[in-house]
Amino acid sequence: MQEKAKHNYIHYINAMRLNRWPRSFSIIVGSLAALYTVGIAGQNFIAIGINFVLAFCVTFLICIVNYIINEIVDAPTDYFHPVKHSRPVVSGNVSIKILLLIALLFSGIAFTLSLLFFKHFVSISLFALLMMGFLYNIRPIRLKDIHYLDAVSESANNPIRFLIGWYALDPGQHPTLLYLICWWAIGAFLMFGKRLSEKKIFKEDEAKYYRKSLGIYTESALAKSMVVSSAVFFAAFLIMLINKLNTYNVLLLPISIVYIIWILYEAWKGKYLIDEPEVILKQPAFIFLMLLILAFIILSFFPAP
Structure with a gap:
């Protein structure tokens, strides 16, 4: 009996998708941008650290709520996915009522x-994050089933998380639109990459049963969408570079180009993005690239030689 209870407990943990914490941690981009805007002189970094940790926790709680909703409403189509067919709801290993109670509890706490x-502003951003999850997953709108809007709407979570990280530090001003465009575009790039990977693992007549939009997309259209998204990112990024020219910021440009080309290559192979983008975090080259980007971002806070 105890073994069965433990087994059920693990299924509920899996339904909450705790391994996706890096998506919520991405609010750090907004926090770093806020610090970069107002400067680090005279800042109380202990208070900043506490605010960031708390902002991460409430963001992750809302994201878990969205994951639970997705787990429930996507069960019929996840059945056709080569990896997702083993998810807890699809397998019948969890109670939907209990999952909904968990979602309600986590929403209240957040x-x-x-x-x-x-x-x-933080609460408004959290509410926007929750509503985007509903619009993306739940009928009659269910943006997930509408080609192009599925990737565009899902990637809107990126600027929303950016806003949470920004306003958590209360910099006394709003972020520029370029920040939001930049962060949205990189999210759209990754989402189109994920769709391309998914498109490659299904036979042409099977894709639509897993996701309606996949039945309409072509591999060529998805690859072009990745290129367009990356172009929007670089356009916004270059404008920001011109406005705040800094040696370290300039060095971020070639690193970003390497990152974009690499993800495009992996998406075309249909390998690392087949399930969730988090699998890329296991690649040593990706870890090195991210640490390099983070190092240059931190250095940009200080006077360049």
């Missing part, structure tokens, strides 16, 4: 903490 410790 918004309570947000309202208590942050200004209202």
Whole structure:
């Protein structure tokens, strides 16, 4: 009996997809941008650290709610996926009622903490993140089933997370539109890459049963969408470079180009993005590239030689 209870407990943990924490941690981009804008002189880094950790926690709670909703409503189509068919709801190993109660509890905790410790912009951003999850997953709208809008709407979570990280530090001003465009475009690039990987693992007549949009997409169209998304990213990034020219910022450009080319290559092979983008985190080359980007971002806070 105890072994069975433990087994069920693991299924509920899996349904919450805790391994996706890096997506919520991406709010750090917004926090770093806020610090870069106002400067680091005279900042209370202990308070900043506490605010960031709390912002990460409430963001992750809302993301878990969206994952639970996705787990439930996608069960009929996940059955046709070569990896996702083993998810807890598809396998019948969890109670949907209990999952919904967990989602309700986590939503309550997230918004309570947000309202208590942050200004209202954080709560508004959290609500936007939750609503995007509903629009993306739940009928009658279900943006996930509409080609192009599926990737565009899902990647909108990137600028929303950016805003949470930004407003958690309360810099006293709003971020520029270029920041949001840049972060949205890189998210769209990754989402189109994921769709391309998914397209490659299904036979032409099977893809539509897993996701309606895959039945409409072509591999060529998805590859072109990745190129367009990356072009939007680089356009916004270059404008920001011109406005705040810095040696370290300039060095980020070739690194970003390498990153874009690599992801495009992996997506075309249909290998690392077949299930979730988090699998890329296991690649040593990707870890090195991300650490290099982070190092240059941190260096950009200081006077360049």
